[in-house]
Amino acid sequence: MRATITSFNRLTAAICINALSTAVGCAQPSTIPKADKPHYAFAPTPSWQDEFNYTGKPDPAKWSYDLGDRGWGNNELENYTDKIENAKVEHGNLVITAIKEPSGKQQYSSTRLVSKGKGDFTYGKFEIRAKLPKGRGTWPAIWMLASGNEYGNKGWPDNGEIDIMEHVGFDQDRLHGNIHTKAFNHAIKTNKGNNVVVKGLSEDFHVYTCEWTPEAITILVDGNAYFTFKKEAAYQWPEWPFDKPFHLILNIAVGGNWGGQKGVDDSIFPQKMEVDYVRVYPLVTK
Structure with missing residues (x-):
């Protein structure tokens, strides 16, 4: 009887050791760090x-002006100026104002602020809280261009x-x-993008966000993503030039x-875009 029990115990132990070895062998891949995808x-x-917690013209350490009345490749009707009437900081907000008035060769004045040379970024999270102008003929934008060519x-x-x-x-x-x-661009009808209906764009502040990584660009409003452009393995610079400073x-x-597809309603001017803050959060790799 004792011999039988001993043999049984030895057999059980052998089975357990073999099972444990097999389990450990199967589990080993999960202990190896997954290949290099950050x-x-x-x-x-x-x-x-x-944060625009000052008064007067936009901070010259952070912003410059694109100036001119040349239509900007889109047959636009404004002259971009650096006048305080077109861009000023007051009550905690940056206020960009489009005005119906003779200006340069045009009949409207406005401002185009740029961070080029003072804020250039490769990847990151860009967050801007703003309230938009309203009315037929206005075309506000918060956007990015490459800082180099x-x-x-x-x-x-x-x-x-x-x-x-x-x-x-x-x-x-x-x-x-x-x-x-x-x-991918609208001129050749291959543009990549999306749109979303949001009520109160000109009555309330909303948060406009871009999350840009080496793998994708995602556009959000009030924390809700509505467009993502992913970098595919076959993409080269014609598809994905988004690896340089913007x-x-x-x-x-x-x-x-x-903006002028349905004409311009002159009765709406002046029109303002108010910006509460602009914040850029750098990319970190884990």
């Missing part, structure tokens, strides 16, 4: 920001464009997010190929 996140605090024909669209927010006043409740590249642009255009 996990991307964004730092909890901004590395660059403007390293690809293709050294200009647009080869070096890329990221539209965090575009709005045209003739379609009041619709918000647009887009990207433009050599391969800068921010804030402006109100008047009229133009898109």
